Amino acid sequence: MHAQPSQKYRPFPPVNLADRQWPDAVISQPPVWMSTDLRDGNQSLFEPMDAGKKMRMFKMLCQIGFKEIEVAFPAASQTDFNFVRTLIEGNHIPADVTIEVLTQAREPLIRRTMASVRGARRVIVHIYNAISPTFRDVVFNMSKDEVKAMAVESVKLVKAMAAEMPETEVIMQYSPETFTATELEFAKEVCDAVTEAWDATPARKVIINCPATVEVATPNIYADQIEWMHRNLARRDSVILSLHPHNDRGTAVAAAEFGVMAGADRVEGCLFGHGERTGNVDLVTVALNMYTQGMHPGLDFSDMNAVGRTVEECTQIDIHPRHPYAGDLVFTAFSGSHQDAIKKGFAVQQEDAHWNVPYLPIDPKDLGRNYDSIIRVNSQSGKGGVAYLMESQYGVVMPRRLQVEFSGVVQQYTDAHGSEVTAADIWQLFNRTYIESASPLRFHDYQLQSQEDGQAIRISVDINGVPAVLGGQGNGPVDAAIQALQGMGIYAQVRSFEERSVGASTSAGEATACAFVEVVCQDKVCYGVGMHANIVTASIQAIISGVNRCGVAPAVMAKSA
Numbered sequence: 001m002h003a004q005p006s007q008k009y010r011p012f013p014p015v016n017l018a019d020r021q022w023p024d025a026v027i028s029q030p031p032v033w034m035s036t037d038l039r040d041g042n043q044s045l046f047e048p049m050d051a052g053k054k055m056r057m058f059k060m061l062c063q064i065g066f067k068e069i070e071v072a073f074p075a076a077s078q079t080d081f082n083f084v085r086t087l088i089e090g091n092h093i094p095a096d097v098t099i100e101v102l103t104q105a106r107e108p109l110i111r112r113t114m115a116s117v118r119g120a121r122r123v124i125v126h127i128y129n130a131i132s133p134t135f136r137d138v139v140f141n142m143s144k145d146e147v148k149a150m151a152v153e154s155v156k157l158v159k160a161m162a163a164e165m166p167e168t169e170v171i172m173q174y175s176p177e178t179f180t181a182t183e184l185e186f187a188k189e190v191c192d193a194v195t196e197a198w199d200a201t202p203a204r205k206v207i208i209n210c211p212a213t214v215e216v217a218t219p220n221i222y223a224d225q226i227e228w229m230h231r232n233l234a235r236r237d238s239v240i241l242s243l244h245p246h247n248d249r250g251t252a253v254a255a256a257e258f259g260v261m262a263g264a265d266r267v268e269g270c271l272f273g274h275g276e277r278t279g280n281v282d283l284v285t286v287a288l289n290m291y292t293q294g295m296h297p298g299l300d301f302s303d304m305n306a307v308g309r310t311v312e313e314c315t316q317i318d319i320h321p322r323h324p325y326a327g328d329l330v331f332t333a334f335s336g337s338h339q340d341a342i343k344k345g346f347a348v349q350q351e352d353a354h355w356n357v358p359y360l361p362i363d364p365k366d367l368g369r370n371y372d373s374i375i376r377v378n379s380q381s382g383k384g385g386v387a388y389l390m391e392s393q394y395g396v397v398m399p400r401r402l403q404v405e406f407s408g409v410v411q412q413y414t415d416a417h418g419s420e421v422t423a424a425d426i427w428q429l430f431n432r433t434y435i436e437s438a439s440p441l442r443f444h445d446y447q448l449q450s451q452e453d454g455q456a457i458r459i460s461v462d463i464n465g466v467p468a469v470l471g472g473q474g475n476g477p478v479d480a481a482i483q484a485l486q487g488m489g490i491y492a493q494v495r496s497f498e499e500r501s502v503g504a505s506t507s508a509g510e511a512t513a514c515a516f517v518e519v520v521c522q523d524k525v526c527y528g529v530g531m532h533a534n535i536v537t538a539s540i541q542a543i544i545s546g547v548n549r550c551g552v553a554p555a556v557m558a559k560s561a
């Protein structure tokens with residue numbers, strides 16, 4: 001029994017590579033991508049995909065642009081074997097796509113695997129055996145030489161069988177499984193032996209795939225291991241050096257990126273990080289990380305929602321709402337300062353300029369998402385988010401001080417209700433607060449008459465439900481309305497007045513004017529808002545709305561009524 005559970009574990013030793021080059025490397029082109037969604041992804045599901053789901057996933061992977069797809073472990077099940085046959089016999093494999101099949105380095109399984117690919121135009125036959133000390137000692141009980149021979153004999157068998165099916169171009173892929181936990185010299189020895197057994201040449205390359213079968217160290221260590229292989233493998237020009245990172249430590253994406261910087265040519269993984277345990281490296285993230293660096297990854301995620309839906313339906317596993325690039329919430333800001341910065345960023349972002357919107361590493365539109373859910377409002381939100389939704393959803397551009405005032409109203413609401421408010425909720429709240437506020441004054445209509453020295457107005461209202469007509473004169477309708485209110489003992493001043501047209505038109509097809517009036521009344525300062533096709537009507541509505549919000553005292557009303 002260990003005093004501390006942590007003492008059960010050994011630190012992973014660093015790689016002796018003092019002159020490592022990869023930290024200064026810059027990824028300048030995408031790797032060859034290989035999707036193993038239908039193999040590593042599939043073997044780790046509660047319920048592996050049936051033929052229909054496999055076909056659906058295969059077609060989508062082709063559409064995304066994968067040119068290499070591991071479609072099955074044909075010796076594992078009849079479903080997998082049949083799927084390979086269906087792909088070949090049904091001519092489902094596009095001319096520029098190469099399917100890949102996996103098998104252990106065991107003769108009967110290799111024979112069955114080769115039988116599954118008969119008639120294919122081109123196929124990658126992927127052989128693996130684990131080579132680390134634990135597997136040599138515990139699982140296989142084999143010496144290093146025996147483990148190496150297992151790989152070499154299998155490669156020779158594939159080579160011999162491939163020679164008997166000249167209609168099919170067979171590409172050899174070998175994975176020293178548990179590579180990251182293996183002595184590097186021994187991994188090289190086995191891989192070099194495979195390269196030789198396959199007789200790889202620059203024109204007939206072998207794929208040497210170095211898996212982090214289990215992620216055992218920080219991603220820089222994986223990069224060191226890959227750079228070491230890159231620099232030391234024999235016949236390097238005849239080898240496609242491939243990565244297969246798993247995500248046990250949560251750093252598979254970093255490991256893949258560092259591995260490419262370290263010299264790898266190819267990356268294997270799954271969409272959204274499906275795969276054994278914590279998953280294979282997430283190819284969506286690695287690819288789109290490149291996109292955000294100004295490089296097209298060669299994979300098309302321009303309809304991310306459709307890709308996500310297909311993967312969810314095929315795997316029966318939901319995508320986490322915070323999954324990079326794809327989750328429902330990854331383009332959503334709830335917090336006030338984020339919303340404020342995003343709103344300001346959108347306001348200055350030019351269509352064809354470099355993307356520069358704060359907090360959004362990528363334009364959601366490039367992934368087929370819209371801007372609707374970028375800003376969502378809850379109790380953590382501030383004026384920016386509320387203003388953004390009012391503007392983007394309802395075309396109402398509020399003056400800054402109204403934003404501050406109204407966000408306080410929204411804040412009270414979210415504090416009381418505890419949950420998110422939708423744009424529609426906010427719109428209702430805005431209407432209730434400013435437009436429909438009819439107490440104590442309810443506006444009905446007005447008549448305006450031009451006079452020599454200004455304008456005279458008569459405003460019909462209800463005061464606490466009692467009809468009344470207010471009359472006044474002024475140098476314009478707003479002034480006249482203020483004077484009319486004074487006749488009732490309501491001494492209001494207009495501190496600021498703005499009129500804007502609202503984005504949307506009314507149902508009658510007219511443009512709507514929105515008047516924002518900041519009213520000072522009874523030592524209070526409140527905004528009033530009016531909305532109407534007629535600008536003067538909107539202004540008078542706004543003044544009365546502001547007066548109501550200032551809370552005119554009933555005594556004053558009684559006197560004037």
Ligand SMILES: CC(=O)SCCNC(=O)CCNC(=O)[C@H](O)C(C)(C)COP(=O)(O)OP(=O)(O)OC[C@H]1O[C@@H](n2cnc3c(N)ncnc32)[C@H](O)[C@@H]1OP(=O)(O)O
Binds near residue numbers: 130139276
């Ligand atoms: C890291 C990875 O993801 S590798 C891919 C793993 N995927 C799968 O295993 C899914 C498909 N697998 C299967 O359906 C089955 O395991 C089969 C058909 C491949 C083999 O089935 P079985 O022969 O019943 O063996 P089983 O499943 O118990 O696997 C353990 C055996 O495989 C051997 N083995 C494991 N890996 C390898 C290998 N790479 N090369 C040769 N033998 C291996 C073990 O030594 C053990 O042999 P033993 O029974 O003689 O002790």
Ligand SMILES: CC(C)C(=O)C(=O)O
Binds near residue numbers: 175
């Ligand atoms: C077969 C190999 C590549 C594998 O899946 C792994 O090591 O994780």
